Amino acid sequence: MALRNLMTPKQIQVLNSYLNDDWKYMILSGAVRSGKTYVDNYIFLLELRRVRKLANRDHVAAPKYILAGYSSGTIYNNIISELENTFGIEVKYDRRGHFQLFGVEVVPAYTGSSRGIGGIRGMTSYGAYINEASLATHGVFQEIIQRCSKDGARIIADTNPDNPNHWLKTDYIDNHDPAARIKSFHFTLDDNTFLSDDYVQALKAATPSGMFYDRSILGLWVTADGIVYRDFDQRTMIINQEQVPEDLHIYCGVDWGFEHKGVITVWGDDEDGNIYLLEEHTSQYKYIDYWVRVAKDIQKRYGYNVNFWVDSARPDNVSEFQRNNINAINADKSRMAGVERVAEYMKLGKFFIVDSAIDQFTSEIYQYVWDENTGEPKKENDDVMDSMRYAIFNEHRQNKTQFINSSYF
Known part of the structure; x- marks a missing residue:
């Protein structure tokens, strides 16, 4: 041969x-x-x-x-x-x-x-x-x-x-x-x-624009530049409540805060693999009892088996959630892997925000930018962004799309 x-x-x-x-x-x-x-x-x-x-x-x-x-x-x-x-x-x-x-x-x-x-x-x-x-x-x-x-x-x-x-x-x-x-x-x-043409085209289509595409597809040693989520398009991705399907799989992301904002975001997946931000709860100077009430209200409306992917930096808050029978799970906080996963949904056109849910989301997403010194997102304007990343990355870690898992060489 x-x-x-x-x-x-x-x-x-x-x-x-x-x-x-x-x-x-x-x-x-x-x-x-x-x-x-x-x-x-x-x-x-x-x-x-x-x-x-x-x-x-x-x-x-x-x-x-x-x-x-x-x-x-x-x-x-x-x-x-x-x-x-x-x-x-x-x-x-x-x-x-x-x-x-x-x-x-x-x-x-x-x-x-x-x-x-x-x-x-x-x-x-x-x-x-x-x-x-x-x-x-x-x-x-x-x-x-x-x-x-x-x-x-x-x-x-x-x-x-x-x-x-x-x-x-x-x-x-x-x-x-x-x-x-x-x-x-x-x-x-x-x-x-x-590699098959189908695989290559699917991978190219799903890889987020900018640094991720340049590195993963073109193999270039490039620095990050500008906003992190370059494929977010509010013209097509912000929708009204009537456009949200029924029978969604619900899960949440939690970023603790006090001096900076604390956030709980509620997400839903439909059967076609689309994800929807249904609710954003963002507040400053709130103690844990406030966030317990928010989480209990979410449970009341969506069910008591909802996963809350939480920031592990506050184990006392995590324990308080768990004592109140809230399914709080320490999130994998891998920043780059999480950002890439979220950006992938945006690139595929499978990411939507319900207009009535928006509080700080649109303000943050356009100010969430790369740090050229570290090659990672800056730790600024990131409270909702972190909550989003915890939820989406962790809820879908065992549900990678086929083209991500496929490999021969």
């Missing part, structure tokens, strides 16, 4: 560079589902075979190699399970979480925090494969590189884009000093020619 039947032209280009060029670092960056990790997984296997030969040259019986990722879960999902499914390789861990492959001891390192590299401190490695490299802390990345001190050691890495001032971009991808011996490749979604 020809190689072009197994790999895309971009993947073949990377493989040719791996086999023929002189390099120390090989970094693949770019769009989601573009084929970066697939070819890096293949190169990882080739690297282990090469390391075994280097170890034979050095008369080393048990050479070590670092396999790094944000967490044990991401290493398994992105690499181990793909090796098992694609290449039929069975990985058996020892009591330390290491495994042997092609006569090489593979040692995991977790890059999400400095604690994740305890297992590689002091070791000497013949190389490293760093998955989701932009998520690594800078110190962990440097520690991994320092461990790869054997003659002939090399580092491969893949990543989605981040802020253009990210150290991985400025110090490595943009480093064109020949002495550094860095090879970098940029991937776009369209580089994955094995």
Whole structure:
């Protein structure tokens, strides 16, 4: 079978560079589902075979190699399970979480925090494969590189884009000093020619405009700019009560406040996957007994099984809700993932606001802007925005649309 039947032209280009060029670092960056990790997984296997030969040259019986990722879960999902499914390789861990492959001891390192590299401190490695490299802390990345001190050691890495001032971009991808011996490749979604046109068009249509589209589809290292929810269109998304369907699935988001505004938003989903802001309760200088009364009134009108996705920053308030038989659940507050999920509904035209519900919503959404220094939304004009994010992101975390879960490469 020809190689072009197994790999895309971009993947073949990377493989040719791996086999023929002189390099120390090989970094693949770019769009989601573009084929970066697939070819890096293949190169990882080739690297282990090469390391075994280097170890034979050095008369080393048990050479070590670092396999790094944000967490044990991401290493398994992105690499181990793909090796098992694609290449039929069975990985058996020892009591330390290491495994042997092609006569090489593979040692995991977790890059999400400095604690994740305890297992590689002091070791000497013949190389490293760093998955989701932009998520690594800078110190962990440097520690991994320092461990790869054997003659002939090399580092491969893949990543989605981040802020253009990210150290991985400025110090490595943009480093064109020949002495550094860095090879970098940029991937776009369209580089994955094995994806169906239907999948690609659906993903493009659903990806929010601006930074999310530029990074996820075009694979660009761009900064955020302007308002966060660029696809919100009040001309089509603000509706009257008569346009709201019946038989909605109801849930709420809660952002505690006192000096700044506290908010409870009430949301409803219809059977077509549309979401509706039905009520917004926003007040300042209110104690918890006020918010209990608001929540009890919502229960009275919509049912006692309504989920209240709450800000976990005030455990005393959460406990007070629960003591009053209000189904308060600590929300996953992941900002970027939550913002992207909300923005996705707007891009798809499945997001609506009932005009009678509006208090501070429209004021906030046009003042909710990106912080160019952090690449995240500014912590300003965000009370209703946080309540919205808690509700929508958490209520739909286990109900991702098909194109979000679909993957081959």
